[in-house]
Each structure stands twice: as C-alpha cells, then as structure tokens.
Amino acid sequence: MMNTDTPSEPTCYGLNKLVDEPTERIETLQSLVPSNEDTEQKQEIFKALANEDRIRILEILREGERCVCELQAALEAPQSTVATHLRKLKDAGLVKSRKQGTWRLYRTADTAAFELLNLAEAMRDDE
Amino acid sequence: MMNTDTPSEPTCYGLNKLVDEPTERIETLQSLVPSNEDTEQKQEIFKALANEDRIRILEILREGERCVCELQAALEAPQSTVATHLRKLKDAGLVKSRKQGTWRLYRTADTAAFELLNLAEAMRDDE
DNA sequence: ATACTATATCGTGATATCCCGAAATATATA
DNA sequence: TATATATTTCGGGATATCACGATATAGTAT
Numbered sequence: 001m002m003n004t005d006t007p008s009e010p011t012c013y014g015l016n017k018l019v020d021e022p023t024e025r026i027e028t029l030q031s032l033v034p035s036n037e038d039t040e041q042k043q044e045i046f047k048a049l050a051n052e053d054r055i056r057i058l059e060i061l062r063e064g065e066r067c068v069c070e071l072q073a074a075l076e077a078p079q080s081t082v083a084t085h086l087r088k089l090k091d092a093g094l095v096k097s098r099k100q101g102t103w104r105l106y107r108t109a110d111t112a113a114f115e116l117l118n119l120a121e122a123m124r125d126d127e
Numbered sequence: 128m129m130n131t132d133t134p135s136e137p138t139c140y141g142l143n144k145l146v147d148e149p150t151e152r153i154e155t156l157q158s159l160v161p162s163n164e165d166t167e168q169k170q171e172i173f174k175a176l177a178n179e180d181r182i183r184i185l186e187i188l189r190e191g192e193r194c195v196c197e198l199q200a201a202l203e204a205p206q207s208t209v210a211t212h213l214r215k216l217k218d219a220g221l222v223k224s225r226k227q228g229t230w231r232l233y234r235t236a237d238t239a240a241f242e243l244l245n246l247a248e249a250m251r252d253d254e
Numbered sequence: 255a256t257a258c259t260a261t262a263t264c265g266t267g268a269t270a271t272c273c274c275g276a277a278a279t280a281t282a283t284a
Numbered sequence: 285t286a287t288a289t290a291t292t293t294c295g296g297g298a299t300a301t302c303a304c305g306a307t308a309t310a311g312t313a314t
Contacts, residue, residue: 029193032186042176043178050173055173074156074159120243123220
C-alpha cells in the first residue's frame with residue numbers, strides 16, 4: 001500500500017498520521033521546494049505585476065522612457081497614485097529611472113519584464 | 128516648446144492644465160495602453176503568482192502531477208489552505224486537475240507557467 | 255448504511271494592499 | 285528670494301487577501 005515513486009497510485013494519508021512517519025516521499029517533495037529567499041524574490045516581482053495600473057505602465061514603457069506626468073496623463077490617475085506604483089515597480093527591480101532637470105524618466109530595467117507580460121498574454125490563447 | 132516625439136526633452140504639464148488641451152501626445156500614450164480585458168486577465172495571473180505558497184506549489188508541479196495531500200505535506204500547511212491556493216491557481220488558468228478515485232491530481236496547465244517562474248528567477252541575476 | 259479518507263467550500267478575524275489628498279522635497283527660473 | 289513645476293512621501297479610510305478551523309461533499313471500503 002506504500003507506493004513511493006509514481007503518482008499513478010498516489011500514497012496519501014492524513015497529515016496527523018504523517019508527522020511521526022518518516023517516509024522518504026515527503027523528503028523528496030520538500031526537496032523540490034526552493035529556498036525562502038528564492039521564493040520571496042519571485043513573490044515580490046509578481047506582487048508588483050499584480051495590479052492593472054502597473055501593468056499598463058509597463059506596456060507604455062515598451063515604447064521608451066517616460067516621465068511621471070506623462071504616465072499620469074495616460075492613465076488618468078492622480079499623481080501620487082502613479083508615483084506609488086512606480087515606487088513598487090522600482091523596488092521589485094522591474095523599472096529604473098534617471099533624473100533630467102525636474103523630471104524623472106522611468107524605463108524598464110530588463111527586457112524580462114516585457115517577456116513576463118508576453119507570457120501572461122500568451123496564456124489566454126492556448127487552453 | 129511642444130516636442131511630440133522623443134522624450135529627450137519631455138513635454139510635461141500639470142494635469143489640470145492638460146484636460147482642456149487636446150494634445151495628440153496624450154492620445155498617443157493612451158493608445159499604448161491595452162484594453163481592460165487584456166489587462167485584467169494578466170492581473171489575475173500575476174495575482175495568482177503573488178504568493179509564496181503558490182509559487183512553491185508550481186515548483187513542485189514541475190516534476191509532475193500531485194494530489195492535494197502531497198502538496199499539503201510538502202508545504203506543511205493545513206489542508207484548507209492548500210485547497211484554497213489550488214483553487215486560485217486553477218481560476219487563473221495556471222493549473223488543471225483530474226479526478227482519480229478519492230484523489231484529485233493537479234498539474235500545470237501550460238509550460239508558460241514554468242517560464243514565468245524562470246523569468247522571475249532570471250531577473251535577480253542581471254542588474 | 256457506516257466508517258474512513260480526500261478534497262472543497264464557508265465564515266471570519268488578522269493582515270496587507272489600494273487609492274488619493276495633503277504635505278514635503280527637489281529643481282529650474284524670474 | 286520668491287514662484288512654479290515635477291515628484292516623492294505620509295496618513296488613513298476603504299477594500300482585498302490571508303490563513304485556517306469548521307463544515308460540507310465525494311468516493312471507497314466494510
């Protein structure tokens with residue numbers, strides 16, 4: 001009754017039963033779980049992407065760098081809202097910025113940011 | 128003073144000034160913003176990914192399909208918590224499932240799900 | 255039917271995020 | 285210095301998400 005490898009006939013059991021039963025199966029599963037730092041970093045990126053306005057900002061930045069007030073106009077959102085979004089994108093490493101006079105120009109930090117959007121887009125089609 | 132193309136000398140202005148000034152610049156920016164459905168769908172995917180446990184679940188599913196109680200053991204999380212995570216992943220179209228006896232086996236719906244994790248992973252390195 | 259296992263949903267308090275006005279900071283210009 | 289524009293940060297109420305026990309549902313076996 002203890003099949004340890006393929007899940008064609010999965011070995012399942014109550015969690016309470018499980019704790020004092022040192023099966024190697026659980027160790028195997030847990031070895032697949034990545035480290036905390038690893039997971040936390042990914043989580044921060046996905047959290048930054050988990051907002052419609054921030055997705056729109058990145059879409060606009062596909063075309064090149066923009067200052068805050070341009071994004072503000074495009075999104076029709078209050079200035080402080082846009083600034084907060086940009087802060088979050090920056091903290092996650094998705095965008096970078098440079099100062100030019102009184103303006104601050106934002107750009108995508110990495111083409112991977114666009115690829116993330118592309119992949120999410122592609123998921124709609126094939127299923 | 129009205130540079131409409133490159134942002135080397137960006138045309139910025141207060142939002143209040145802006146509303147009654149129909150510059151084509153704003154229209155251009157807004158044309159870059161994707162449709163609502165488009166953005167909403169991406170947002171749902173990224174929201175589903177914006178959680179450490181759900182990222183861990185997907186990492187485990189790289190190796191093949193698993194039943195709920197296996198994930199429960201690997202994550203050391205209560206059963207209802209894991210079930211709720213799986214629901215969210217399923218609603219976002221990231222995982223699929225099939226019934227086998229009393230078990231329900233979950234698997235990744237699309238390889239794009241793994242690629243999203245890979246891309247997020249890769250972003251740490253180059254910056 | 256009864257019992258047992260596996261999974262899903264519900265209800266809810268704790269926590270996090272969102273949105274945005276108000277105030278603070280920074281830079282250029284008169 | 286005073287003024288105007290651009291941007292960031294702060295404060296806090298509204299809203300959403302989280303984790304999880306309790307409960308419900310479904311399948312299997314006796």
